[in-house]
Amino acid sequence: MLLWLIPIFPLAGFVINGIFGRSRSKAFVNTVAIGSVLLSFAWVVKTLLALGELETAHIERYFTWIESGELRIGMDLAVDRLTAVMLLVVTGIGSIIHVYATGYMAHEDGYYRFFSYMNLFMFFMLVLVLGGNYLILFVGWEGVGLCSYLLIGFYYLRKSATNAGNKAFIVNRIGDFGFSLAMFLIVISFNSLDFGTVFSQVNRSGVNGTSEAAMTTIALLLMVGACGKSAQFPLYVWLPDAMEGPTPVSALIHAATMVTAGVYMVARSWPIYMHAPGAMNVVALIGLFTAVFAATIGLAQNDIKKVFAYSTVSQLGYMFLGLGSGAFSASIFHLMTHAFFKALLFLGAGSVIHACSGEQDMRHMGGLRTKIPWTCWTIFCAAIAIAGIPPFSGFHSKDAILLAAHHHAPWMYWVGVVTAAMTAFYVFRAFFMTFFGSYRGHHHPHESPASMIGPLVVLALLSLGGGYIAIPHFLDKFFPIMEEAHDATLVAISVAAGALGIGFAALLYVFKPGLPDSIVASLRSLHSLVYNKYWVDEIYDLLVVKPLVGISRVGLWRIADAGIIDGIANGVGGRAQGIGRALRLIQSGNIRSYATWVVAGSIAMIVAMGLVGGSR
């Protein structure tokens, strides 16, 4: 099936644009960048059609990557149903966003650099989902992190951008710390990192006391990795800052694909999680907490991209809630619909920002409905999808997760419903602030070119109708069977919550425009807490970053290293005359000190010989 062709196309695009792109025309760069992703998409489609039902995984083993002792790690790629869904999402959405980016980035410097990074990202993302063992997955995992770093810091003249890039990479490294430890434990337990080998052993060994403890540790460590990549509490802090990157990057990497890698990895590891119910519960709790927590921050942000960034964190929390509740297929389903509507929200936001000449603050927008109608109504499609209004895509997937959560623990369902109301509120707050009322900015908004509107329309259609793509049915045979609990009342309640959120947003931002300010005024301290994102960044800086740098600089370097250790080392030579004189001695008479050492060596030799001789 030549699976390796799927990632190799974008890799070739990266190499060609990276080396030759600088001196070539934009048309050349476009052709290479979009062409390589489209070829990859086409090869995915062809491969999946040829593979048919995919009852079992299709595995291709190329060569041994690392072999040491009994541990053998191969360059293996594999396609099963889960990978099939991910492949279509990644290459499909990837193609759309590449097209959009040719319009959005048309006037930017470093055009070739942008597209070569984007292609490199596609390569690593495809390796991530195609990898047949944990280490190949990890290759993709680190690679997409690198591309994220490069693209967040794309405007590298801005310190805030490169700071955000570093933060993303380093916070992800903390997650990877957990992921790596999990891999070491998997090797210790199963002597392999191959998915097939590991999972068949997990399933065969069944549940007994010791293996459950080991499984739980592995599952929790994997979760730490997933929390980094998928921006879950407490490692979510890098994602809002990642919005420093160009908007197509926010859409592709920081909304639709890379940030869902953690969800994919946990879903991929379901046999391990099924033997670690405690870890499942932790995943559900972290997901739920992240969902509420990020949603509350989203309520008060004024930067349009920041709103959607916190929304992404919150929606990823939903996916974690689904995973922890055992609803793996629902989570992957939500991953897909979220890719549609969140990519659309970001690309729409990009179109708005483009229209307002770079303005991102919604307080300086308003009334754009008539000026950029295509952007307005495509964003509306995404908004009703994420708000969970039937029959649009978000309704189907979010509902499946909430029902599973109810089955797992009813209180989680209720918290999820409150979050759903908040979600609908902040999205429509953003929508109304941007497109309704009167224009508050001082630019001359203009509609975006066709290369940007086209992708918006395609994504709008997917956001509206994507709920009818039979992902749950397709994946149900792949994942463990869930008890279906269709409760019309629960569905109705969550839909009502979404509608309530929209209504409230309309009341505050369309019908009674003065009201938000008076509410803020009466809840000043609460608003300040939420507006400032609970001061989490400041707390991390105070508790982790500053002490670490301070201790390193003063305690370790100046006192321990230069003072004590080096002091002793220098002092040994001239204890009698003091360190200062010893240094002068060494500097002025190096031949003499050489001689001293030769004498010392000779003495040592004679002593050693004497000892030996004495023992005879």
Next chain:
Amino acid sequence: MTLLDALLFLPLAGFALLLFLPRAQSENIRLTALAVSLAVFLGSLGLPFLFETLSTDFVWIESPNIHYHVSLDGISLWLVLLTTVLTPIAILISWRSIQDRIKEYYAFLLLLEFGLIGVFIAQDLFLFYVFWEVSLVPMYFLIGIWGHERRIYAAVKFFLFTMAGSVLMLAAIIYLYNKAETFDYALILQALSTGKLALSAAEQMALFLAFFLAFAIKVPLFPLHTWLPDAHVEAPTAGSVMLAAVMLKMGTYGIIHFCVPMFPRAAHECAPWIVKLAIIGIVYGALVALVQPNMKKLVAYSSVSHLGFVVLGIFSFTQQGMDGAVYQMLNHGISTGALFVLVGFMYERRHSLEIADYGGVAPYAPWLSTVFLITTLASIGLPTLNNFVGEFLVLQGAAIANFKWAVYAALGVILSACYMLWLYQRTFYGEASEVIKHHMPDLTGREWAAMLPLLLLMVWMGTYTKTFLPPISASTARILVGTESSKRIRVAAPRANTLLAKEAADVR
């Protein structure tokens, strides 16, 4: 005379040839040095195919019985290749930056290559010691003559630290000779494993520590590392490259090749302590690197951290750990060597090693920035590049031996991203000063020629380990089998040993 002997003595012949060239012909001196080092490199490409068959052994000095005995195993094979790859690079990068006493400079570089190759192939302990000292001399002069302001201090410090260790090692070698009546490493090892040569537990421990201290200073293992930052900062670029990339491996090679196989019981007993020092070194080196204002010092402290991984891997006494340790020796040679090369390029342009003097280089030297980024990524262990494979295997081995070791050591992986990315940000990103705008041309052809082989190796070693790992595994497996089977039985009561008993009778 085998290929191995030819490769060893060719640099020495080059050294002698350079001394006879007229001082004024500076271009000829450079070209000759480059030609010799390239010839050695090309010849060494044959080693992976022949290395098991290459062995020379004849008597060098009758009394004491010193042999010229050289051969290769799967570990020294790659260390020799590392040396032969890096020497032409060291010559290339000195082309413009060294304009003073050119003849002696290149002669010393070739002498250094001679000493280094000798260290890695010598199978006679005395011969090993000779090469160990021979390699020390040219580096001492490279730092002391062509270094920066505090070069004398750094050179002497480097010399004294190393000498302090090697004196102990020499004593231990002579002690062994008196017991075994040979300097031949293979014979000593055989005598030890068959029980013909029996050492009491105390003797083993003392000898182990004598060897180990010499090697640990060279590695350098925390807290014996303080000579390294000084030596690196003051050394000329090529000196830093050879020092970091190859000379530090003399220490780790000595540990894995001599210390562990000869004194397995002592090695096992000391392992928990050595591992603690290695882990402290990993974290400590990274934290101190984080706050360095000087690029070379930063890279030097990062070496302390990286070499900690090597020591950790060796003393995990697992197949993965040892393979990873050897792989990491090579990786560190490639990627840290490359970092020093690049820092040298920047110094030639801006004449400063202070990070604060840089910033905003990326738009003015895009290829230099790209190459520096790739090297940075290799150094912080990005998968598909070389260091990842080594770090993964070391940590996996450590985890098998004791899971907590892996937990602490893996903190170093997080911190490496912190200090390297921060360095990269402050150097290449942001707004450029006027000096940077006008004095940061992109890579020249000669600089490309120096960097391309290293970049190629980073990718090759990261993606296709089958070229490199199997010979390493074969050798480390032998070492492991030797230490595991003998760590219990090799300590015999001296009197129970027939050979010694007979000797004792003779003496009486």
